[in-house]
Amino acid sequence: MRLARPLEKLIRELEKLPGIGPKSAQRLALHILRQPAVEVRELARALVEAREKTFPCSRCGNLTEIDPCWICTDPQRDESIICVVEQASDVMAVERANYQGKYYVLNQNPRLMDSGSLEELNLQGLLNFIKGGRVQEIILATNPTIDGELTARYIARVVKSFGVRITRLAHGLPVGGDLEYTDELTLRRALEGRREI
């Protein structure tokens, strides 16, 4: 099938995005051709500006357009707690849960099982936070995967000597989930973590 070249090019570009197959790319491209030119330029500008004006905060690693980021400099936030996460998207998830402390974003793909290179994790910023003297607790909120677990344990080992409290997010049943369809490992953890009511 031959298409107008700029349309074909757009479809090919859209197909590169995750979760966008050939059909969706075509549908999106045709939708875009129907929009006012000014709105399409707006989208194009948003893409370029997001890419060029956001960067990891030099203190915590979270995505920001000012350095240090607003979370690092916000006096309202509890600087005695630091939540360590793998990615900026994890910050968004924890923020939605109404967490009020600070963050440390590893920004490294923990494919530790492959490389065994835990030592490559950049923990300098985290150690700087701790040495600042106000940190009382570090929540290791890496993913509940094997890699996430290994990362958490490694970090726990590194920071243990500083005498701060080190915690890990609880495992258990997802709220609104179904006992019957919960995998046995999660259920075992939920049993181990049971609480008095």
Place this chain on the structure above:
Amino acid sequence: MRLARPLEKLIRELEKLPGIGPKSAQRLALHILRQPAVEVRELARALVEAREKTFPCSRCGNLTEIDPCWICTDPQRDESIICVVEQASDVMAVERANYQGKYYVLNQNPRLMDSGSLEELNLQGLLNFIKGGRVQEIILATNPTIDGELTARYIARVVKSFGVRITRLAHGLPVGGDLEYTDELTLRRALEGRREI
């Protein structure tokens, strides 16, 4: 939740696209931030260029970057058949079925039941094709909906006096479909259109 402003802006722009909800927009935006800047600029440019450099062909209404479009000027294509479709996306679908004739794209949303304004359909280009004298058949490939049917019948009435053959796409079972789950109207049409084997 507060985000880096350029990131938030990008998420809002992406959410405007059809089929992209808040979660997908966030996922796409974070993906984009991880891409090389040159690739993001490429996508942005593709968006703007597709919007600004494609337009409906002055002869057939299909999307093109040259006028008349390549289908209108391709000497290999059978100019005795014209396939009338509602939208440029329909051209793409018919092209995939390996059709070798020409097209006429209505480029009008036939919401005819509401407005009753069939007379507003722009058929001048179609009549120009017919008056050119080489057209022998017009395939009315409007959608198999009530609006599409009404549009097809209206066009058939308009072009009947020119003595060309007027056809409509066959109705019937979709290939790979399931008899059990075929709606009764489709099944009735499939029975009516049955053929000797």
